[in-house]
Amino acid sequence: MATRxxxxxxxxxxxxxDxxxxxxxxYAFNDCCTSFAPGWEVGYNDGADPCPWKSDLSLCWSTCYWMGQVPDHQAHADWLDSCGNIQQDWRNLCTIPDTK
Incomplete structure (x- = not known):
């Protein structure tokens, strides 16, 4: 039977x-991938979160687990320098302005 x-x-x-x-x-590039690191919801042994998500922001920035959500650490090497203490004041997290 022929397909239409x-x-x-x-x-x-x-x-x-055509x-x-x-x-x-x-996609995986070297040891960097688009996945989440343990510590977001539960620990390695299914216990309570051993590492608050706010401290993972800097991990994401330098190891690119969150490529779309945090700045590139090559292009914005000083991104976290002016952010203060993210653990205590995450609402004032530094942002990178859109460039045109």
Missing amino acids: KIKALNVKARRIE ENSRDVRG
Whole structure:
């Protein structure tokens, strides 16, 4: 039995139709990945959180567990220098302004 195919009607549709489908793969770069470190909700032994999330912000910044949420430590090396004590005052967390 032949499969029915929808005909591409414009240039963009034909280009998409001609592309080879790519495999979906997770990304990992050296020892840096887009995952969360233990300590966000529970500890290694399923106990209470041994490491408050506020202290993980600096871990995320230097090891890029949170690539989309914290600044790049190469481009903004002094990001945490002016933030004060994140543990006590996380509401005033430093931000990086959008550049145009």
